[in-house]
Amino acid sequence: MISKNEKSSKEKDMETEAALKKHEERQIFENHIASHGFRMTRQRGLILDIFLKKEGHLSPEELYDLVKAKDQTVGRATIYRMLRLMKEADLARQVNLGDGLSRYEHKYGHAHHDHLICLGCGKAIEVFDAEIEALQEKLAKKHGYALTGHQMDLFGLCPSCREKEE
Amino acid sequence: MISKNEKSSKEKDMETEAALKKHEERQIFENHIASHGFRMTRQRGLILDIFLKKEGHLSPEELYDLVKAKDQTVGRATIYRMLRLMKEADLARQVNLGDGLSRYEHKYGHAHHDHLICLGCGKAIEVFDAEIEALQEKLAKKHGYALTGHQMDLFGLCPSCREKEE
DNA sequence: ATGACTGCAAATGTTTTGCAGGTTT
DNA sequence: AAACCTGCAAAACATTTGCAGTCAT
Numbered sequence: 599m600i601s602k603n604e605k606s607s608k609e610k611d612m613e614t615e616a617a618l619k620k621h622e623e624r625q626i627f628e629n630h631i632a633s634h635g636f637r638m639t640r641q642r643g644l645i646l647d648i649f650l651k652k653e654g655h656l657s658p659e660e661l662y663d664l665v666k667a668k669d670q671t672v673g674r675a676t677i678y679r680m681l682r683l684m685k686e687a688d689l690a691r692q693v694n695l696g697d698g699l700s701r702y703e704h705k706y707g708h709a710h711h712d713h714l715i716c717l718g719c720g721k722a723i724e725v726f727d728a729e730i731e732a733l734q735e736k737l738a739k740k741h742g743y744a745l746t747g748h749q750m751d752l753f754g755l756c757p758s759c760r761e762k763e764e
Numbered sequence: 765m766i767s768k769n770e771k772s773s774k775e776k777d778m779e780t781e782a783a784l785k786k787h788e789e790r791q792i793f794e795n796h797i798a799s800h801g802f803r804m805t806r807q808r809g810l811i812l813d814i815f816l817k818k819e820g821h822l823s824p825e826e827l828y829d830l831v832k833a834k835d836q837t838v839g840r841a842t843i844y845r846m847l848r849l850m851k852e853a854d855l856a857r858q859v860n861l862g863d864g865l866s867r868y869e870h871k872y873g874h875a876h877h878d879h880l881i882c883l884g885c886g887k888a889i890e891v892f893d894a895e896i897e898a899l900q901e902k903l904a905k906k907h908g909y910a911l912t913g914h915q916m917d918l919f920g921l922c923p924s925c926r927e928k929e930e
Numbered sequence: 931a932t933g934a935c936t937g938c939a940a941a942t943g944t945t946t947t948g949c950a951g952g953t954t955t
Numbered sequence: 956a957a958a959c960c961t962g963c964a965a966a967a968c969a970t971t972t973g974c975a976g977t978c979a980t
Contacts (some may be wrong), residue, residue, distance in 0.1 A: 618907065637934055639936080641935080659969085673937080674937090674970090675970090675971080675972085676937075694860065698969095700969085714903070714909055723907065725907060725949090734918055737918065741880055743918070745919070746883060750917075751914060752909070754913075756909055801959085802959075803955070803958090804954080805959090805960065805961080807961090839962040839963065844946075866945085878962085912958065
């Protein structure tokens, strides 16, 4: 057993890596801001921090709630404007997970992937299959289309929700 | 060349088939209505007719426009209520083609399929690939998920839009 | 000082709902 | 007659935009 204040070297590596990545992302955002003549504000810093800290697929409203917990005064419009900025800076990708809401996931350091979404708990994980990708290309070609992109969402029950079903 | 009033036997067959299918669909709708204690009205008949006649992927607003062209007095709410009914009767399937609108396609007689959507003209065709379906199942299983469904949209340029691009 | 940014409220666009009156069974 | 259906307008949502005041550079 490892005591509270000790960490395995593996844990330390992961922390270091995460901190490094977050630093890079912040760099990218500040570069984007600067190169467009925009400005870094308290609100933008806060929203960026909170978005980067939270993995997963946040809706604007969920992000708004998280931000409001830290600063009551931030408005919804600022959240939406910030989401657009993060998208333009290639830090965020807007996705549709079939629940009618727009959702945003981290883009930096995440290669193309599709989603496997649990209908029980709503959790979505990233998946990828090169064979499927190749077949999609082939399928489009068969119909004379030039493929430029796709969206694939798989719906099912995750292991823990499958247990509960019984 | 075939004159205006003559039709090849193949054309006649297709007409007969289409008329038959439409009749079956209307039957299904009326059964659904009757078995739920609902009522058949002029508006519902009109909307059903127009929806069934129009292949493709209609948005509520597009359907509303088509209906209004035949009867100015029909309201938007009736369109929405009718779309829900047709969905419940398994005559329509609500799909998301990535343009932010809800769209409805015919369900009766259409087996499961995915969509290949042209980014030039917006046209969407139905596609299917059994190999992809099998790999999706395999991919979900690999992550411990029980697959219950999926949504796959391929985006590209259709043959005629590819020409225009040059 | 300039021009960008903010929160607010109003506007948008889509879909749903409450209601008074009309229609189907 | 009873219950359902209709169109309308208002309400709900999610998102965007205009504006007057504030803040970063």
